[in-house]
Structures are given as C-alpha cells and as structure tokens.
Amino acid sequence: MRKKLIAGNWKMNKAPSETADLINSIKPVANGAKCEVVVCPTFVCLDAACEAAADSDIAVGAQNMYFEDKGAYTGEISANMLLDLGVTYVIIGHSERRQYFGETDEGVNKKTIKALEKGLIPIVCVGEVLQEREAGVTFDIIRNQVKKAFKDISAKAATNVVIAYEPVWAIGTGKTATNEQAEEVCADIRATISGLYDEDTANAVIIQYGGSVNAANAKELLHMPNIDGALVGGASLKADDFSVIIKAV
Ligand code: PGA
Numbered sequence: 001m002r003k004k005l006i007a008g009n010w011k012m013n014k015a016p017s018e019t020a021d022l023i024n025s026i027k028p029v030a031n032g033a034k035c036e037v038v039v040c041p042t043f044v045c046l047d048a049a050c051e052a053a054a055d056s057d058i059a060v061g062a063q064n065m066y067f068e069d070k071g072a073y074t075g076e077i078s079a080n081m082l083l084d085l086g087v088t089y090v091i092i093g094h095s096e097r098r099q100y101f102g103e104t105d106e107g108v109n110k111k112t113i114k115a116l117e118k119g120l121i122p123i124v125c126v127g128e129v130l131q132e133r134e135a136g137v138t139f140d141i142i143r144n145q146v147k148k149a150f151k152d153i154s155a156k157a158a159t160n161v162v163i164a165y166e167p168v169w170a171i172g173t174g175k176t177a178t179n180e181q182a183e184e185v186c187a188d189i190r191a192t193i194s195g196l197y198d199e200d201t202a203n204a205v206i207i208q209y210g211g212s213v214n215a216a217n218a219k220e221l222l223h224m225p226n227i228d229g230a231l232v233g234g235a236s237l238k239a240d241d242f243s244v245i246i247k248a249v
Contacts, residue, residue, distance in 0.1 A: 004035035004222065004249045005162060005206050005229035007061060007123060008236025009091060012042060019045040020052035025239035026246070030058045035229065035249040038089050038123075039236070043077055050086035061089030061123065064097060067110040079118035090115050091231075093149065094125045095168045105148035112149055116157045123162040123208070123231065124149045126189070130169035138167075139188055146192045155197040159204040163189055164231040170211025172233060179220050182209040186226035215244035222248050 014022060019041055030037040040061040041049050049060045066076035082090060092115065093108035108124060115122040126145040128138045142165070150158055165185050170177050177185075186207045194202035209221050210231030221227055229249075235241040 002204065002206055002228045005038065005208060006033075006035050006242075006246050006249065007038040007040060007089065007091075007164075007208065007229070007231050008242055009063065009094070009210075009231055009233050010039065010041045010045070010237060011063070011096070011233060013237055014041055014045060016045050016048045019048040022237070022239060023049060023052040023056075023058060026242055027056045027058065029243040029246050031056055033057065033246050033249065035246065037246055040089065040091055046082070046085050046087055054086070059088045060086065061091060061121075062087050063091045063094065065090050065092070065111060065115065065120070067107070067114040079114055079120055082120060083118060087120070089121045089123055089162075091123045091125065091164075093145075095127050095166055095171060099168070105145060108145075108149050109151045112161065113153060116153065116160055121160055121162060123164050125164045125166050125210070125231070127166040127168045127171075127211070133167065133169065138185065142185055142189060143192050146189055147196065150193070150196055155201045158193065158197055158201055162206045162208060162229075164208040164210045165189060166210035166231060168211075172212070174212050176212040176214075176217050176221075177209070179224050182221055183224040183226055186224070190226055213245065215241040215248075218245040219248040 038059045038061045040063050062082050092111045097103040112122045128141045132141050190202045206228040208229040208231045209227045213230040213232045214235045
C-alpha cells in the first residue's frame, strides 16, 4: 500500500514571523493523520518551519535546490544546507520555476539525482500547458518530462521519488482537472515508470495531483486509484482548508 502524501506549497507567501502560526494551526489535524503531511515554505522560512514542526508529524520541504554541493553559485541553496536545517522534502521543477526561471528537464534531472543522493525526497513536478492539452499531446509531454527526470536514476532510488502531476492550466486558476482527467494522466505516469523500470517500482512511486486542489474537491481526487496525494498551493495557506484536505484522506 502506498502512503498518501499531502504537501502544501506556500510559494512566495508568508514571512518567517508568520510561519510558526500556520504550522501550529495545522498540527491538530496533521498529528496522527492517515497521511504524510509536508509544508514547503520559502527558503527564509525553513528554519522557523523546522523548529515549529519539530514536535509534530509535519515534515518540512523546500521549494527548490541547486544540484551542486557548494561553491560560487550566488543565490543558490544546496541539499546539505536544507538537510542541516532538518528539511526532508524538496519540490523540483515546479511549473512556475520552469515558466519564469528557466528550469529545464535536464536541470530537473540533475537536482533529482542530487536530492536522492543526499537523502532528500524529491517531489518532481510535471504538467502540460493549456495549448498542449488542447492539441491532444498531453501524454507525450508528460511521458517526455518523466523520462527525462528519471534519467540515470536506479530502480531502487526511483521508488523514493514523488511525482506531482500538475496541469499548468489548473494551477492557481480555480480550474481543477476532473477526477478522470487527473486519474488518466497519473495512471499513464505509472505506466511510463513501469516501462522505464518494472511494475513493482511503478507501484511503489507516490504520484500526487496538483492544481486548484481545495477543501471541496480534495476527497474525490484523493480517492482515485492512481492519485496518492495532493500538492496544494493556495488552499495550503489557509489552515482550515488545508486541514479539510488532510482529513479527506
Ligand atoms: P494551486 O497551486 O493549488 O494554488 O493551484 C498548486 C501548485 O502550484 O503546486
């Protein structure tokens, strides 16, 4: 049985001084929950987040990292720095990073390899834009992103990767994919992983859906057979909504 994983991507929201409050208000539901709960605040909030979450079942994730260990890379953050704070997850290749910050499939692969090597759990984001969905090439786009993300990763290591299927047209738009649309792509991602490795590996990989997941639609999405959790943006900033999503598992 795959465990379910609910992760909150706070994006560029909340200051360090606001971090503990939000974490404290989701603790009652996160502690003892039937799923793993992760919050992913900005880099400057990670220290406060790790401290606030220390005595709870909430894990902390970063929203990005660099694939080099150290050196002259102004503005970048290494896996070791994240581990030093107590961070255990890292989002890699979010569509906003791909769209606005030039993140490539090759960079996503390098970061995923580094995260795995260091023992961080990568949440690798894939997703098609609206034109691609309308052109009927969604499966090709996602298969290609998945194959490139898993390049040079062993089957054993691959089971530690979390994939988040996030159709770009559904992110922050309030326009969620239907349960069927989300399920068919997540099932296809699992089939792609099975093709790259084998069925056991594919069955072990956690595949989340993300894109306008909220308190009202979470339950149905989370009960689709190939959807093992959610990567939640906007609704993860509201403790009440995020708590409902955790409880929906
Ligand atoms: P959203 O964001 O829930 O606000 O659509 C999801 C994401 O970008 O991970």
